[in-house]
Amino acid sequence: MKLRSSIVGVLALALVTVTGCSGADESTKDSAGGSGLEKTKITVGTMPVVDTAPLQIAMDQGLFKAEGLDVTLTPLAGGAEAIPQLKRGSLDISFGNYVSFFSASAKGVIDLRIVADGFQSGPKTHVIMVPKDSPIQTPADLEGKTIAVNTKRNVASMLVRVAAKAHNVELDEDKNFVEAPFPEMEGLLKAGTVDAAQVVEPFGTFVGQNIGARIIWDTSEGPTADFPIAGYASTAEFAKANPNTAAAFQRAMAKAQALAADRANVVAAIPKYTKIPAEAAGSLAIGGFPTTLNATRLQRVADSMKEYGLLDAPLNVQDLIVADR
Structure with missing residues (x-):
């Protein structure tokens, strides 16, 4: 991580x-x-x-x-x-x-x-966020989309892939993920450069407050709870x-x-x-x-x-x- x-x-x-x-x-x-x-x-x-x-x-x-x-x-x-x-x-x-x-x-x-x-992990410590006006509602909608993670082939992308698989979606490390430092994810979401981002605290709280980004999935629940x-x-x-x-x-x-x-x-x-x-x-x-x-x-x-x-x-x-x- x-x-x-x-x-x-x-x-x-x-x-x-x-x-x-x-x-x-x-x-x-x-x-x-x-x-x-x-x-x-x-x-x-x-x-x-x-x-x-x-x-x-x-x-x-x-x-x-x-x-x-x-x-x-x-x-x-x-x-x-x-x-x-x-x-x-x-x-x-x-x-x-x-x-x-x-x-x-x-x-x-x-x-x-x-x-x-x-x-x-605990509730909302690791979440998938999208712009407030995004049509994406659940991990099932991430198919074919680009998702920002701090590091590919590590815990961030793995948690997103687990969430997507629970919704019958297979994500590819190279095709679906782009690397970006957490402080830059707010700008990427705001500009529409990526469709979603896997964000951790305190960035999740700040991104939600600053640009109204929505949480579509808490990757600290279901198969990856605790x-x-x-x-x-x-x-x-x-x-x-x-x-x-x-x-x-x-x-x-x-x-x-x-x-x-x-x-x-x-x-x-x-x-x-x-x-x-x-x-x-x-x-x-x-x-x-x-x-x-x-x-x-x-x-x-x-x-x-x-x-x-x-x-x-x-x-x-x-x-x-x-x-x-």
């Missing part, structure tokens, strides 16, 4: 380059609780999107410090940055979308492990060498994700790390924040990827999960 990778274009914070610590000498041992962390200082890749609100909550509430972790957040301008930075060790753990993570792992680009769940969107990953090497550190990160994030079940906590956090103003944060559609890693849930993503040609062979997600401790 690149699933969600282009979401951050308009919201991106200044990119910070931080080199993560390696090694596990006495200077990196936890001295606060005797928990035996292999590393106490870790660098985590993040993005200024609603999905990462729990990460901000964990920082604000001192949940990482309570686990003996000194966490430095590195804002990423897009999900594509996460994988090379994890690979070269400048990030220890990073937020990113599951489609990109699973694709990179399956292709052998990087040996990844999913450390913590992050975000799942669909796993993104999580936090490390390299397999990091997870193996730092099991206690990974477990401490998991515990802190589980607490933060639980706090994010209260919408008020998410709304309060959003303006602190994004450019979304406080007055707009309260009106956004917000999805779910799972507190545990569940292989069965995440397998939905891999199975859909295989069905829609984004994976050449089946992928067993269980093999990529770092068990909660």
Whole structure:
């Protein structure tokens, strides 16, 4: 979500380059609780999107410090940055979308492990929108039409194809989809350059308010209801060498994700790390924040990827999960 990778274009914070610590000498041992962390200082890749609100909550509430972790957040301008930075060790753990993570792992680009769940779709977090005067009423009307997505062959186009198939319409990645950054979709719809667009929050709210664009389908319902969107990953090497550190990160994030079940906590956090103003944060559609890693849930993503040609062979997600401790 690149699933969600282009979401951050308009919201991106200044990119910070931080080199993560390696090694596990006495200077990196936890001295606060005797928990035996292999590393106490870790660098985590993040993005200024609603999905990462729990990460901000964990920082604000001192949940990482309570686990003996000194966490430095590195804002990423897009999900594509996460994988090379994890690979070269400048990030220890990073937020990113599951489609990109699973694709990179399956292709052998990087040996990844999913450390913590992050975000799942909710009502109106991922929608298909059309101009207010468009004759398109349902996904069945998308046959032969052009649809803007932030990235082809990723979660955006996959969600649209799932919705269309539920309405007996087969869409083609090359013939039906055009790539466009989320901030540009409003202009494309207004000009009639595309027939529809797959839009995520906060852009869905803004496009509706600004040009009266209509939602014809919520891709967070039906076969893709509560669909796993993104999580936090490390390299397999990091997870193996730092099991206690990974477990401490998991515990802190589980607490933060639980706090994010209260919408008020998410709304309060959003303006602190994004450019979304406080007055707009309260009106956004917000999805779910799972507190545990569940292989069965995440397998939905891999199975859909295989069905829609984004994976050449089946992928067993269980093999990529770092068990909660």
